[in-house]
Structure formats: C-alpha cells, structure tokens
Amino acid sequence: MEPQLVRGLGEQIVERLREDIFSGRIAEGEWLREVDLAERFSVSRGPIRDALRQLSWEGIVQTDRNRGAQVAASAPNEIQELIIPLRRTIEGYAVRLFWDNLTDADFERWEAILETMKKACRERDFATASEQDIAFHRFLVERANSPDLLAIWSVIVARVRRHFRESHQRYDNPMDIYREHTPLLEAFRTGDKQQAILLLEEHIR
Amino acid sequence: MEPQLVRGLGEQIVERLREDIFSGRIAEGEWLREVDLAERFSVSRGPIRDALRQLSWEGIVQTDRNRGAQVAASAPNEIQELIIPLRRTIEGYAVRLFWDNLTDADFERWEAILETMKKACRERDFATASEQDIAFHRFLVERANSPDLLAIWSVIVARVRRHFRESHQRYDNPMDIYREHTPLLEAFRTGDKQQAILLLEEHIR
DNA sequence: TAATCGTCGATTGTTAACAATCGACAGACA
DNA sequence: TGTCTGTCGATTGTTAACAATCGACGATTA
Structure with a gap:
C-alpha cells in the first residue's frame, strides 16, 4: 500500500499556509479569516477550519474563541x-x-x-x-x-x-x-x- | 475577564469522551462513528469531528482517513x-x-x-x-x-x-x-x- | 468629559444535505 | 479452488445556509 497520496483538502491547506507563514508572506500578528481563506483556496470553510485547528496545535497560529486565528509570534530565542x-x-x-x-x-x-x-x-x-x-x-x-x-x-x-x-x-x-x-x-x-x-x-x- | 466559561460543543464532547474512555466505558479498539456520536450527544457531526480531531492529537484515538476513529491502545508503560x-x-x-x-x-x-x-x-x-x-x-x-x-x-x-x-x-x-x-x-x-x-x-x- | 449601555456588523459556531472514498463481498474466470 | 474485478453500502469529506457570539462604536447620561 502506498503511503496515502491523496490527502484531504485540510492537510494541503495546512502545508500551504505553513509555508506562507514561515516564508513571511503572511506576517506575524495577521488575522486569518475563514471566509478569506476559503475564497483564496476555492474551498468551503470546513477544510479551512480543519487547517486552522491544526496550525493552532502546532503553535503557528493562535485562536481566540469567536474571534478567529492570528499568526502567532515566533517563539522567543530563549x-x-x-x-x-x-x-x-x-x-x-x-x-x-x-x-x-x-x-x-x-x-x-x-x-x-x-x-x-x-x-x-x-x-x-x-x-x-x-x-x-x-x-x-x-x-x-x-x-x-x-x-x-x-x-x-x-x-x-x-x-x-x-x-x-x-x-x-x-x-x-x-x-x-x-x-x-x-x-x-x-x-x-x-x-x-x-x-x-x-x-x-x-x-x- | 473570566477564563472562558462558555465552551464550544466540541470541547464539552472531548471531555465526556475522554472520561468514557479512561473509565473503560468505551473499550480500547472500539470504533467511534461520527453519526452515532452525533446522535448520542444530540449535536451535528461538526462538533463531533472537532472533538475526534482533538482526541487524535492527544493520542487517545487513532484516525484512519475515510475510515474513522478508533480508541487507541494505551501508551506502553515504558x-x-x-x-x-x-x-x-x-x-x-x-x-x-x-x-x-x-x-x-x-x-x-x-x-x-x-x-x-x-x-x-x-x-x-x-x-x-x-x-x-x-x-x-x-x-x-x-x-x-x-x-x-x-x-x-x-x-x-x-x-x-x-x-x-x-x-x-x-x-x-x-x-x-x-x-x-x-x-x-x-x-x-x-x-x-x-x-x-x-x-x-x-x-x- | 468620562463612563456606561445598547445596537450592529463582522466573524466564528453549528447544522444538514450532498459528494467522494474505501473495504467487504459476491460472482466471473483461469 | 484461488484470484481478480466490479458493485454496493457504510462512513467520512465537503459544502452552503443559518445561528450565536463578541467587540467596536456611537448615543446617552451623570
């Protein structure tokens, strides 16, 4: 069995957002709005929500309930x-x-x-x-x-x-x-x- | 500001499922089907999916793409x-x-x-x-x-x-x-x- | 003028219908 | 008899509409 080539939309979006953030194309502190991202990636908000939840676990974005997700500050050097x-x-x-x-x-x-x-x-x-x-x-x-x-x-x-x-x-x-x-x-x-x-x-x- | 008393359905469900699993009411290896859980908690599949994703991060359930989630084996004692x-x-x-x-x-x-x-x-x-x-x-x-x-x-x-x-x-x-x-x-x-x-x-x- | 209150709009939370996927299983075929 | 193949049902993945929530902002008042 091949190691799962077809991946869900959410996972693909996670990768693209991660790269956008690490490369600086999306700046620290910027708000990520579900509808905007849904439009940008031409998917509905479902997979976007999945992606933001995952990035939140990874500490790359920070989510406030009912407020949305913003790009987290980079961890301090210490x-x-x-x-x-x-x-x-x-x-x-x-x-x-x-x-x-x-x-x-x-x-x-x-x-x-x-x-x-x-x-x-x-x-x-x-x-x-x-x-x-x-x-x-x-x-x-x-x-x-x-x-x-x-x-x-x-x-x-x-x-x-x-x-x-x-x-x-x-x-x-x-x-x-x-x-x-x-x-x-x-x-x-x-x-x-x-x-x-x-x-x-x-x-x- | 109080520390967030109103929590989302997903979070509440996480806690109930976690307790069910730790207490043994839901057995190791058992499959958790989204529709069943949705009916049991009288919510739609959305919050259930959130909850299963979170439990998956915690290592409490294991998810297979397009197959669903099953209760993971307890981490080995080592x-x-x-x-x-x-x-x-x-x-x-x-x-x-x-x-x-x-x-x-x-x-x-x-x-x-x-x-x-x-x-x-x-x-x-x-x-x-x-x-x-x-x-x-x-x-x-x-x-x-x-x-x-x-x-x-x-x-x-x-x-x-x-x-x-x-x-x-x-x-x-x-x-x-x-x-x-x-x-x-x-x-x-x-x-x-x-x-x-x-x-x-x-x-x- | 400063503090409070209420409304409103932007945004996420939830729902239910629809689509895609995967494994099981039955039947064809060697 | 064993293997392949295609269909089917169960289940998750995705979508779009609707509901709930929160903060901003302006009106009101002391």
Whole structure:
C-alpha cells in the first residue's frame, strides 16, 4: 500500500499556509479569516477550519474563541534552552528504540534526504536545506515506530521551525549544514549505539 | 475577564469522551462513528469531528482517513522512561521562569487545588485526585507565562493521562497522593529556588 | 468629559444535505 | 479452488445556509 497520496483538502491547506507563514508572506500578528481563506483556496470553510485547528496545535497560529486565528509570534530565542535538552532526550530515546531494526532501506532514505540537502546547501537554498534537516531528524523519530514519540517531537519542533531556517541562514558556509549530518548517518550504519547517541546529542544545539 | 466559561460543543464532547474512555466505558479498539456520536450527544457531526480531531492529537484515538476513529491502545508503560525526564526539564524550566513573580493569589490557587485533591483522596475518588494532580502541575507551567512551554507540556501530559489515573489507583493509602504535593507548595512559598527544583524533579517519577 | 449601555456588523459556531472514498463481498474466470 | 474485478453500502469529506457570539462604536447620561 502506498503511503496515502491523496490527502484531504485540510492537510494541503495546512502545508500551504505553513509555508506562507514561515516564508513571511503572511506576517506575524495577521488575522486569518475563514471566509478569506476559503475564497483564496476555492474551498468551503470546513477544510479551512480543519487547517486552522491544526496550525493552532502546532503553535503557528493562535485562536481566540469567536474571534478567529492570528499568526502567532515566533517563539522567543530563549526557548532553545528548553528545546535542545528536550530534543536530545527524545531523539536519543528514538535511537535506542530503532537501533536493532535498521535496514538498508532506512539508510537509503537518510541518504536521499542528505543528497537533497547537499544540493540545497550548494545552491544556498536555505528553505529546502532546513526542510531536509527537519526531515532527517523526523525520520529518525518515525523509525522508532512509536506514535507517542512522534507526536511529542512534532509539537516541539513545530515551535522552533522558524528558528531552524533563521539559524541556517547564519552559516558562512552553507555546506556545513550538510557536513554536520553525514557523521550521524555513518554512526547509525557502522558505529556503536552509545557513541551514536552521544554524537547525536552533541549535534543537537 | 473570566477564563472562558462558555465552551464550544466540541470541547464539552472531548471531555465526556475522554472520561468514557479512561473509565473503560468505551473499550480500547472500539470504533467511534461520527453519526452515532452525533446522535448520542444530540449535536451535528461538526462538533463531533472537532472533538475526534482533538482526541487524535492527544493520542487517545487513532484516525484512519475515510475510515474513522478508533480508541487507541494505551501508551506502553515504558513511555514513562521518556516522559519523566521531559517533564523534569519542562517543569524545572517553568520554576526558574516564575520564581521571582509569585503572588499570594498563586499560592491560594495551588492551595485550592490541593484542598480538592485532599478531599478526593479521602474519598478514594481517583479520577478527581488525578485531575487535581495534573491541575497542580499545569498551573505551575501556566504560571511561567510562556504559551510555548504550556503547549509542549500539554501534549506530553495528554499522552500519559491514563497512566496518571492508573498509577494513582495503585496507592495503598490514597492520602499519599496529597502528601507528596504539600512539600512542593511549601518549597515554592518559603524555600530557595534550587532546592525547590530539586524537590520537584524528585517528585516527578 | 468620562463612563456606561445598547445596537450592529463582522466573524466564528453549528447544522444538514450532498459528494467522494474505501473495504467487504459476491460472482466471473483461469 | 484461488484470484481478480466490479458493485454496493457504510462512513467520512465537503459544502452552503443559518445561528450565536463578541467587540467596536456611537448615543446617552451623570
């Protein structure tokens, strides 16, 4: 079975809005009105409501009852002090869960992500590089095969998605983004578990 | 402004379904059909869909596209190995944020929660005792005044809400649930910050 | 003039009808 | 007999009309 190609309108709208917000096309504080969005995407308010509810969970918009949704302020930079230890805990836990079950297909998946990342870095396409960075870690968590783990990780990362892109833009040499990931994959492939976890924890910063 | 007394139908339904599931009235694996629920609660499918979406985020039900929602299996017990360090990190971070801003009103709020908890413990009302336990910690996180912190905490705790109640039911003397919280409040009131954080981290287990 | 009250419009909340989708199952076929 | 295929029913996805709510704003009053 293919991994669900046909997605609901709501999910498609979530992605488009998310990208609009991260890229700055929709500004912080701006109100998102259901009828406007419905018209823009040529759908009814139903799927729009679904999308706004989801973005609200992700912390990307803030909803006031009977008032609507507005684009949330980006989390303050200090939140990284919190996010980093949380991610280390979660992703380290994920490694322990999947460690004995890796297959060639998994390595290929990570390699494909890194390949796309390398290309994006070369072209200074920070948006794509960030997405691949997130994808690399997301697959790591997915691979642990625990819906709870993935849900928790997703919410946490959603809160700092914008920081991902911003911090990447500060690299003098964008290729470093790629080069910081290859040792991880190498450790997954040939290293020992404890050392891989340590490497991962150092990588998250 | 009062803290939002009128709630939407969806939110009310979330609470009733959550209670039905935790109490076992709706069994694990059971399918929740929108039309059935709509009839049962005498509302249309709209608010039901909202409620199921929310329960899905909380990990209490699992939704398959075009198939519906079924009550999810309770998170495995091992998930506590993950949740405990995460909660220690988050709640410790919260204490550092609110420490210099506590008012008498805050202490009164915590006291009110503990009073309700004490009564519930005496009556062996584990459902209420668990809710108050969660409320105690939730207020602690709320008090840090960071929407991001609260959102992350909420998702994490939602995933182990059932474990809260189950673990409480294993107490020989339910009054211990209450007695384990009073030193925390005392430390917030009169203790020093580092010691309070240490006490809190030991408490979370 | 400042505070209060009531109306009104903009916006979300809710509803019910209609459309699309998926899995189960029966029947054809090798 | 086992596999494929197409239909059908159950269920969710989507839509558009209607209801309820909230805040803004202006009129009223002390």
